Amino acid sequence: MDLLSSPRLYAYTGGRAFDPQRPTVVFLHGAQNDHSAWILQSRYLAHHGYSVLALDLPGHVRSEGPALVSVEAIADRVAQALLASGAKRLMLVGHSMGSLISLELARRLPQRTAGVALIASAFPMRVSEALLAATRNDVPAALDMINVWSHSSSIAAFDRKPSNPGPGFSNAWQNLRLMQRIARRNGPAVLSTDFAACNAYADGIEAARALKCPALFVLGRQDLMTSPRSAQPLIEACTEASVVQIDGSGHALMSERPNELLAALRQFAARVFAAAPVAG
C-alpha cells in the first residue's frame, strides 16, 4: 500500500489488508535494501494478529524520490507516514541502518511506540574504509563485498537451511540481485547515500537513553559488518534492553536464521503490546 504520495512511500502489508486498529509492526530495512528482506517475518506476523508495514525507504525500489541523506531525515519522512496511517500502537523493527532509523522514530513518536527491536545494530555505525572506497569508485565491487560480509561465512551464504523464503532459493544471489536492482532502478548513488547516513549519525546514545519503551537487540554471533560487541554502547544506554544473540548468523539474520529471528520478534511483540497502553 502507499502510505504517502508525491513522492510515493510504499509499505508491504504482509499479504493482509492494513488495519490501523491492530497493533502494528513496522519493518525498516538496511542500506541498499527493501521490504522484501523481511518476507518471512513480516508475512507471518501479518497473519498472527498484527498489522504490518514493511517499508521501502525513500528512494528504494517502490518508494519514490531520492534516497535521503540522514537518519533524521528518513525518520521524519517515515514518522509522517506512520501518523498518516492511523496506526496507534507500534513496534519498530530495524535492521542495520534501519535500526538507527527506529531509534529516531521512537523519539518522534514516543506515545505510540511500544517497543523497538534493533537487528544487527551498532553505534557508531562506521563503514569500513575499504568499503567506502569501493562505494565511491566501484559500486559492483562494493555490492559483492557487502554480500560476502553479510553472511556468517562465504560458504554459509550458499548452504543455509532453511533457505529464504523457501526451498530452492539462493540467499547469496538474491541479496546481490536485490542490491543490483536498486543500483539500476534508483541509481548508483543510493549506496553511498545510505552509508553516509549511517556514518554521520551521531545521536544514537541520546536516542537510546530517551527510549520510553523496551528495546530488543537481536545480533548475529558471526556478524562481520556489525559485530555484537559494537552494539554494546546502545544496549548500555537503554533503560530496558534485552539481547538475543543468534549463533550461525552474520549480518543477514532475516535470511540466515529466519525462524530464530521470528521467534525473538514474536516473543517481544507479545510482551510489549501486552504492556503498552493504546495511545490517544
Added chain:
Amino acid sequence: MTARYPGFDTLALHAGQPPDPATGARAVPIYASASFVFEDSDHAAALFNMERAGHVYSRISNPTVAVLEERMAALETGVGAIATASGQAALHLAIVTLMGAGGHIVASRALYGGSHNLLAYTLARFGIETTFVDLRDLAAWRAAIRPATRLLFGETLGNPGLDVLDIPAVSHIAHDHGVPLLVDSTFTTPWLMKPFDHGADLIYHSATKFLGGHGVAIGGVLVDGGTFDWLASGKFPTLTEPYAGFHGMNFSEESTVAPFLLRARREGLRDFGACMSAHTAFLLLQGIETLPLRMQRHVDNTRTVVKFLSTHSAVEAVAYPELESHPDRVLAQRLLPRGCGAVFSFNLKGSRAAGRAFVEALRVFSHLANVGDAKSLVIHPASTTHFRVPDNELAAAGITQGTIRLSIGLEDPADLLDDLAQALKRAQKVG
C-alpha cells in the same frame, strides 16, 4: 579482510547442503518421503501460506531436490531454481508461468527437436504462438516481436550446427521490448558459460545430459537470474497482480527479485505437477559434484576428435565453433573461452548408406538418442530422428545424408580416434 565468493568447484560440491542435521550424513540423503510432518497446526498453516520456509509435499518441494535446486542456483548465479521431471518440463514451466493463450514467443530456429515440437505444434494448440527466426539475424529477432510477445528463446549452442546464440545482442533486443530472454544451456553447462553474465534472464537445462553426466536419470532445472524487472516491464500480470489461485498473492510484492520462481512453484509445480523425484535429484547431484573435472575432459577429448575429423579424407565438413570455418568462431571466443562443449556434427562424404555403415561399425561409441553422457555417443539423423524427412527439408535444417552427430565422452582419446578411424574406413567402402 577480503571478500570472496567460494569458487565454482567448491560450490559444485557444497552449495545447498550442509552436513545433514538429522544424521550427520555428509553425502546428500535421499529423502524419499511424499510428505513432511507439521510441528503443530500453526506450523502447518504457516507453511501453506508461505509464512515459514519448509516442506509440505514433494510435488511442491523436497529436501533432496532442494539441494539440487540450490546448487544449480549457486553455480548459475541465479536467485533460485526449480527442478523438474525433464528438460522439456522445465521449458514448459517457464513458458506457462509467463503467459497464457494469446501469448507469443520469438525463438531461434536452431532448436532441439523436442523444443521445436512443443513450440510449433503443442503450445500452438493452446493458443501460444511462436515465430522462429535465424538466430544470427538480429533484425529478424527484432522484427518478429509483437505486442503479445512475452519471451525470446534460444539455445546457447544450437542444433545441429552449434550455432552460437549472441546472448548479449539478443537479450538487448528482448529488454528493449520489455521481455526476458530464456536460454537452453544444456550443451554448455555453467562451467562453460554463465548466461546471466551475458544478459539472459532465465536458464534451463536438460539435467539428463552433462549435469548428471552418466545417462542414468531424466531431469530438468529452471533457474531465474533475478535480473529481469517484471514490475518495470508491466507486461506480466501473472507476477505483478494479485493471484486468486494463491490467497490473492502478488508475487512481485513478496519478492522484488524472485516473483517468477514463487509463481512457478506455487502454481506451475502445484498444478502441472512435473516435479523431480528425490532419487533423481540424488543421481544428478553425484554428477554435478564432478562437473568441472568432467567438462574439462569432455572439451579436451572433443578438441582431439574435431582435429582428427577435420583433416580426414572421408569427412566433408565439421561444425565446431572453434574451427576457422565456423561462422560463429569470433563470438564463441568471446562467450565460450573454455570451449564449445562436446556435442557436434560432421558430414561424411557419400550416401545415406555410408552414414549407416559408419554408425554400425563403431564399437566404442554407442548408437543411441542422447548426448552428454560420460560414454561417447553417436547418431545418424538421416536414418533415425529425421528418417521420414525429405531431402530438401533436411537441407533446410542443415542436415545432409551424411550428417553424423557425436557426443564425446571421457574415454581415452586414442581409443576414440581408433574407433572413428576404422568406422570411417568402413563408410568409405560403402561410398
